[in-house]
Amino acid sequence: MKTKKFGLFLLAFLLVLATTGCGSKNAQTTGGSKSSGEASSAGNGNDSKKLRDVQVVLDWTPNTNHTGLYVAKEKGYYAAEGLNVEIVQPGSGGADAMVASGKVPFGVSVQENVTQARTQGVPLVSIAAIIQHNTSGFAAPVDRNIKTPKDFEGKTYGGWGSPVEKAIIGSIMENDKADVNKVKFVNMGEADYFTAVKRDIDFAWIFYGWTGIEAELRKQPLDMLYVKDFSDKLDYYTPVLVTNEKQIKEDPELVKSFMRATSKGYQFAIQHPEDAANILIKAVPELDKDLVMASQKWLSPRYQDDAPRWGEQKEEVWKGYSDWMYEHKLLDKPLDVSSAYTNDFLP
Structure with a gap:
């Protein structure tokens, strides 16, 4: 069956990457971040404290889905949490494979991919909905x-x-x-x-x-x-921020600190779309300025929308879409929804 082969291919591909480490070597830095190991200090009260190098991998080229990440970096929210965050674009393996294998602790994905991966034994976990409704x-x-x-x-x-x-x-x-x-x-x-x-x-x-x-x-x-x-x-979360089970188990404090800063970044973008757009343009100057500004004004109110806080995920959304996928033979088995996402790291 074509859909079954698709699922098995995804599983095999991700697990091979997890064991070989392919993908991370081809990641491209974006936004002028320091390379791993360079960071030693930053502002916001951390001048005498060495910052921890952390990577987050995008799902595609930089755009307004990612603005909160760039804001959190530019405004010093990550530095205030003791983090030097490097924003990278995916290598040949893709963002999901890089995060699932543990080569990168955080990434941008979509609910469709997490659902497929979870039912094939790949340990991705969604930790925030970047946009509350499917646009x-x-x-x-x-x-x-x-x-x-x-x-x-x-x-x-x-x-x-x-x-x-x-x-x-x-x-x-x-x-x-x-x-x-x-x-x-x-x-x-x-x-x-x-x-x-x-x-x-x-x-x-x-x-x-x-x-x-x-x-x-x-x-x-x-x-x-x-x-x-x-x-x-079909009103599912796309995109989402993801990590992996091992990261949550072994270093939950890193996930908490990353999410505290990231949440502040998206909250700033919600409240100040023009300023947030200018931060993204500064970080990625090759983007079309008019497009970034117009897109940001359209998207900023949709990040949180009707949710009680930015990033909030609902069980019925995860169950509804995974049930739909199973009904249409896109999954080999139903999804264990409780393991696919968590709101525990949202501030």
């Missing part, structure tokens, strides 16, 4: 006339080849009495959304807070169908 969905240029899932029929979808994509598209099309087999699926490879839709793609899965905002700035209006609008089970 992703299927986007199409307005001239493709895709207003409902029924309109996917006869169109070409550009994706990355995951079984989850067809399952979700099929699920929401089924609710609209439409046939997913009438959709052509194409792997976009390295092409971005804007390049793909100028070629042979009609619609793709995007995060509105980045690609959707970029479309606004380009004056290229979209029809956007948010995944969460079609089922409560």
